[in-house]
Amino acid sequence: MNNPLHVIAIGNALVDVLAQAKDAFLANQKIVKGSMNLIDGPRAQALYADMGPAVECSGGSAANTVAGIASLGGKAAFVGKVSNDQLGEIFRHDIRSLGVEFDTAPASGPDPTGRCLVFVTPDAQRTMQTCLGSAGQVSPADVDPVKFQRAQITYLEGYLWDQPHTKQAFLKAAEIAHLADRKVALSLSDKFCVDRHRAEFLDLVHGHVDVLFANEQEIIALYECRTFDEALGAVRGKCDLAVLTRSEKGAVIVTPDQTITVKAQPVAKVVDTTGAGDLFAAGFLYGLTHGKSPAECGRIAGICAAEIISHVGARPETSLAKLIKT
Amino acid sequence: MNNPLHVIAIGNALVDVLAQAKDAFLANQKIVKGSMNLIDGPRAQALYADMGPAVECSGGSAANTVAGIASLGGKAAFVGKVSNDQLGEIFRHDIRSLGVEFDTAPASGPDPTGRCLVFVTPDAQRTMQTCLGSAGQVSPADVDPVKFQRAQITYLEGYLWDQPHTKQAFLKAAEIAHLADRKVALSLSDKFCVDRHRAEFLDLVHGHVDVLFANEQEIIALYECRTFDEALGAVRGKCDLAVLTRSEKGAVIVTPDQTITVKAQPVAKVVDTTGAGDLFAAGFLYGLTHGKSPAECGRIAGICAAEIISHVGARPETSLAKLIKT
Numbered sequence: 274m275n276n277p278l279h280v281i282a283i284g285n286a287l288v289d290v291l292a293q294a295k296d297a298f299l300a301n302q303k304i305v306k307g308s309m310n311l312i313d314g315p316r317a318q319a320l321y322a323d324m325g326p327a328v329e330c331s332g333g334s335a336a337n338t339v340a341g342i343a344s345l346g347g348k349a350a351f352v353g354k355v356s357n358d359q360l361g362e363i364f365r366h367d368i369r370s371l372g373v374e375f376d377t378a379p380a381s382g383p384d385p386t387g388r389c390l391v392f393v394t395p396d397a398q399r400t401m402q403t404c405l406g407s408a409g410q411v412s413p414a415d416v417d418p419v420k421f422q423r424a425q426i427t428y429l430e431g432y433l434w435d436q437p438h439t440k441q442a443f444l445k446a447a448e449i450a451h452l453a454d455r456k457v458a459l460s461l462s463d464k465f466c467v468d469r470h471r472a473e474f475l476d477l478v479h480g481h482v483d484v485l486f487a488n489e490q491e492i493i494a495l496y497e498c499r500t501f502d503e504a505l506g507a508v509r510g511k512c513d514l515a516v517l518t519r520s521e522k523g524a525v526i527v528t529p530d531q532t533i534t535v536k537a538q539p540v541a542k543v544v545d546t547t548g549a550g551d552l553f554a555a556g557f558l559y560g561l562t563h564g565k566s567p568a569e570c571g572r573i574a575g576i577c578a579a580e581i582i583s584h585v586g587a588r589p590e591t592s593l594a595k596l597i598k599t
Numbered sequence: 600m601n602n603p604l605h606v607i608a609i610g611n612a613l614v615d616v617l618a619q620a621k622d623a624f625l626a627n628q629k630i631v632k633g634s635m636n637l638i639d640g641p642r643a644q645a646l647y648a649d650m651g652p653a654v655e656c657s658g659g660s661a662a663n664t665v666a667g668i669a670s671l672g673g674k675a676a677f678v679g680k681v682s683n684d685q686l687g688e689i690f691r692h693d694i695r696s697l698g699v700e701f702d703t704a705p706a707s708g709p710d711p712t713g714r715c716l717v718f719v720t721p722d723a724q725r726t727m728q729t730c731l732g733s734a735g736q737v738s739p740a741d742v743d744p745v746k747f748q749r750a751q752i753t754y755l756e757g758y759l760w761d762q763p764h765t766k767q768a769f770l771k772a773a774e775i776a777h778l779a780d781r782k783v784a785l786s787l788s789d790k791f792c793v794d795r796h797r798a799e800f801l802d803l804v805h806g807h808v809d810v811l812f813a814n815e816q817e818i819i820a821l822y823e824c825r826t827f828d829e830a831l832g833a834v835r836g837k838c839d840l841a842v843l844t845r846s847e848k849g850a851v852i853v854t855p856d857q858t859i860t861v862k863a864q865p866v867a868k869v870v871d872t873t874g875a876g877d878l879f880a881a882g883f884l885y886g887l888t889h890g891k892s893p894a895e896c897g898r899i900a901g902i903c904a905a906e907i908i909s910h911v912g913a914r915p916e917t918s919l920a921k922l923i924k925t
Binding site: 293321322324325326327328329330331340358359360363366367368370371385584585586588590591 | 618619647648650651652653654655656657666684685686689692693694696697711910911912914916917
């Protein structure tokens with residue numbers, strides 16, 4: 274195959290708007306800490322008016338992951354929808370400037386580029402309120418079979434399941450990948466996303482996904498278990514690899530016959546956890562597409578996650594390729 | 600006077616687009632390191648296309664200063680021009696969310712909100728290429744006498760001298776302030792800005808300015824001296840206070856009969872010097888409008904500058920009011 278890709282991803286193309294917030298602010302706004310919720314335009318306007326001074330940074334879960342893969346030196350492509358506006362220009366610039374292929378046709382309707390209001394509490398936890406805008410308009414027409422056939426791994430974010438068009442795009446991409454004998458990877462995205470789509474996610478994980486990424490809360494929610502160990506037992510053998518992240522406790526990689534524990538990398542100061550899971554996935558997929566062992570994939574993943582939580586925003590501030598060499 | 604303000608400022612309303620760059624990139628683009636240059640729209644587009652992944656953060660020199668004063672707990676207002684676009688919304692949100700009064704009528708023409716492409720080199724130095732957009736449309740009509748009479752200090756950035764309308768707004772504001780027996784403060788902004796307008800700046804400093812802010816390069820450029828000590832001697836007595844900053848060497852405050860040296864505050868790691876001078880001015884003006892001695896003003900100023908250079912972007916990431924208490 275000419276011009277091969279390591280990873281291609283579909284996801285919500287978003288610009289993050291990050292601000293510090295107190296726990297009391299979230300409580301007053303009746304926002305569940307740590308969650309991601311979809312909000313409409315008027316709600317986004319009202320919430321933004323109450324938000325503190327912010328910084329803007331390209332985001333979107335799967336987009337952050339391919340940005341990380343490109344920063345590691347991997348070849349990656351992204352499929353996602355922005356509008357012809359200033360935020361769309363920012364998103365397009367940032368992902369392309371890393372060398373990620375991104376040529377999805379922009380949305381033509383009145384919806385602006387999607388934005389995600391990210392509230393970072395003093396404990397560095399992030400809580401997200403997403404106004405999807407045109408991001409939710411990704412459709413099967415945006416999934417070019419030739420492009421997906423070029424990629425070793427097709428990476429999909431669970432958030433896509435929230436919108437009918439994006440879900441269809443997701444399914445089309447997964448089908449193309451498997452028909453071409455390629456791997457499909459899925460991130461469960463968010464505990465609340467799992468709660469919304471549990472039955473369908475179980476069906477996906479058990480039949481259509483080769484590599485699963487989930488954090489502790491998400492995998493427990495998927496199998497409705499009480500403990501992490503129960504969930505670990507439940508997922509074993511359901512896919513080639515289940516990569517389960519546990520914040521400062523590191524990660525556990527589950528294969529049909531192995532359980533590999535990876536320590537978290539030390540971080541001088543955790544500033545903002547936005548993108549931690551996305552960048553962990555980036556490091557892991559980079560390793561996987563470069564012939565590394567699961568343990569080595571986990572080590573690279575941990576370095577990428579550590580970089581992203583040491584500053585505000587979910588895109589690397591430094592070359593990850595250099596970071597994993599030192 | 601009802602509803603008094605500590606400081607009102609006029610400046611270019613800009614959104615900063617900050618990215619890391621190597622020294623070779625600046626050399627290839629024929630950009631003088633450390634400078635601020637005005638560029639037009641097509642040049643901004645071309646340069647942005649070659650720029651690495653960026654983050655966006657409200658900026659503008661005088662706007663950063665009043666943002667800092669508000670973060671310290673002071674009452675501040677800003678006069679500047681944005682357009683009715685997404686970047687304008689970001690600028691307006693960020694400054695108002697700090698409690699700064701900002702109600703300048705937006706521009707109605709086709710120009711977008713101004714943006715400043717900021718290239719941060721590995722030594723944490725910043726080099727700026729500014730596409731003024733609608734920022735350059737501030738005019739005397741935007742200078743409301745009642746509002747300027749409310750402020751103890753009117754703060755003006757030297758960059759305003761680059762555009763005819765903004766220069767007229769500057770002069771009107773200074774005149775209102777002095778007729779109301781208020782103080783006028785000026786930042787020389789940039790060595791190259793001083794080179795462009797030396798004669799007029801000398802006339803301003805010697806006749807119309809009570810508090811002058813300049814860094815070492817700027818004050819040397821203003822008086823065309825060879826050394827800092829010569830420039831210090833030249834400026835003494837020309838205005839009530841000359842506040843001369845020298846990066847890691849701290850600052851020197853010059854009154855007609857005193858020379859007060861202020862040490863730089865320690866910084867664990869200098870990440871990005873964008874806004875260092877703006878936030879030094881913020882701390883100093885906050886102190887001055889709160890009855891502090893010049894030495895104490897300098898101490899507060901140093902703390903604010905140290906905060907801003909420890910992260911990417913020229914707006915405080917933490918409450919400066921809390922920081923100066925500890």
